[in-house]
Amino acid sequence: MAHLFNRNVLLGVTGGIAAYKSAELIRQLQERGARVRVIMTGAAQEFITPLTLQALSGNPVHTDLLDAEAEQGMGHIELARWADLLVVAPATADLLARLVAGRADDLLTTVALATPSPILLAPAMNQQMWRDPATSRNVATLLERGMKMIGPAEGLQACGDIGPGRMEEPATIAEAAEALFESGILSGKRVLITAGPTREALDPVRYISNHSSGKMGYALARAAAEAGARTILVSGPVRLDTPEHVERVAVNSAQEMLEACMARLTDCDIFIGCAAVADYRPAEWQSEKIKKSDQEMTLRLVRNPDIVASVAAAEPRPFTVGFAAETNNVIEHAREKLLRKRLDMIIANDVSDERIGFNSDFNAATVLWPEGEQALPQASKENLARQIIALVAGQLPVVN
Numbered sequence: 001m002a003h004l005f006n007r008n009v010l011l012g013v014t015g016g017i018a019a020y021k022s023a024e025l026i027r028q029l030q031e032r033g034a035r036v037r038v039i040m041t042g043a044a045q046e047f048i049t050p051l052t053l054q055a056l057s058g059n060p061v062h063t064d065l066l067d068a069e070a071e072q073g074m075g076h077i078e079l080a081r082w083a084d085l086l087v088v089a090p091a092t093a094d095l096l097a098r099l100v101a102g103r104a105d106d107l108l109t110t111v112a113l114a115t116p117s118p119i120l121l122a123p124a125m126n127q128q129m130w131r132d133p134a135t136s137r138n139v140a141t142l143l144e145r146g147m148k149m150i151g152p153a154e155g156l157q158a159c160g161d162i163g164p165g166r167m168e169e170p171a172t173i174a175e176a177a178e179a180l181f182e183s184g185i186l187s188g189k190r191v192l193i194t195a196g197p198t199r200e201a202l203d204p205v206r207y208i209s210n211h212s213s214g215k216m217g218y219a220l221a222r223a224a225a226e227a228g229a230r231t232i233l234v235s236g237p238v239r240l241d242t243p244e245h246v247e248r249v250a251v252n253s254a255q256e257m258l259e260a261c262m263a264r265l266t267d268c269d270i271f272i273g274c275a276a277v278a279d280y281r282p283a284e285w286q287s288e289k290i291k292k293s294d295q296e297m298t299l300r301l302v303r304n305p306d307i308v309a310s311v312a313a314a315e316p317r318p319f320t321v322g323f324a325a326e327t328n329n330v331i332e333h334a335r336e337k338l339l340r341k342r343l344d345m346i347i348a349n350d351v352s353d354e355r356i357g358f359n360s361d362f363n364a365a366t367v368l369w370p371e372g373e374q375a376l377p378q379a380s381k382e383n384l385a386r387q388i389i390a391l392v393a394g395q396l397p398v399v400n
Helices: 017-031 050-057 068-072 076-082 093-101 107-114 127-131 133-144 170-179 215-226 254-263 307-312 330-340 381-395
Strands: 008-013 035-040 085-091 119-123 153-156 162-166 190-195 230-235 246-250 270-273 280-282 301-303 319-326 345-350 362-369 372-380
Touching (some): 008 050, 008 076, 008 107, 017 035, 017 050, 017 085, 035 076, 035 107, 076 107, 076 372, 085 107, 085 170, 093 119, 127 133, 127 162, 190 215, 190 254, 215 246, 215 270, 215 381, 230 254, 254 307, 270 307, 307 319, 319 330, 319 381, 330 345, 330 362, 345 381, 362 381, 372 381
Parallel strands (some): 008 035, 190 230, 190 270, 270 319, 319 345
Antiparallel strands (some): 153 162, 345 362, 362 372
């Protein structure tokens, strides 16, 4: 399954006549479901205006490394974290050379250094420049570093020469961008994910809950489906659309979530407990609204079932992944929970950091398993979810 649905694609446009094709490339990326933002170099603006690309992308075009307004909102580090993919089209000979040198003297090269996401280059230059040994060495170096390249194509060039150096057509570049996300690492697997908060009713009007938005769990469900898994999402009440190719089961309380999960456990290879399940529920539910009377009211609470521990204790059990939302000693608490609940993997994150976690579109985490751990730096929840799914796939037991 390859598509760009809900992907954040950052398009870098450099100074070449092929920059006029960037307008069509934006449309091709958007038709495949991508959200597109644009960075233009100074030279690119000599060939096509920022206003044109702003109108097509629906977002402000970023041009300056030291733009005070941009730094207040979406600065170069924020852009680097936002992107799931950086596409540079056209990528001039100068841009290739500056990437090889690790230059960071404009916004585009700085973002290229700062982003943890894949980089796809679409070269465009005169045929002799493309054949020059310096360019060949630069291309080889960038490929060795893991960057991807599409093209160039051969044909008549703006200067009148004929040969390799034409930028590939926008549709071809967009298809190459799609192909970067076709992993299939969970093909044939059945994944069950919980997400969102639970609501524990006090009476017909009031309930106990928490601030979970469900964004991380929904991002994981989307990433699992993109990786080829048959994915079921057991979700508490949230204001999010169901990801494409995902079956959603709506629940309210922790008990309802447990029952929904256990009923589907025999048809499950991987379980990811991402929901923020309420630890306690009222001991008694009042069938009528509780009236305001005294200055104080005492509630008696009882423990809710531990869903992820129940799944981990089941026989047979799926590969079980839990979450540890902590405010202090994050790694220590997560490692203890991993061992105590006999989990295969746990994702630890610091919910005291207001920049990430609940209600934010960004997150950072450390993934732990019995033999190791890996820190995942701050990124969009969509990006982070794909990294987590890749780690889960890498830890699955090998079946002969």
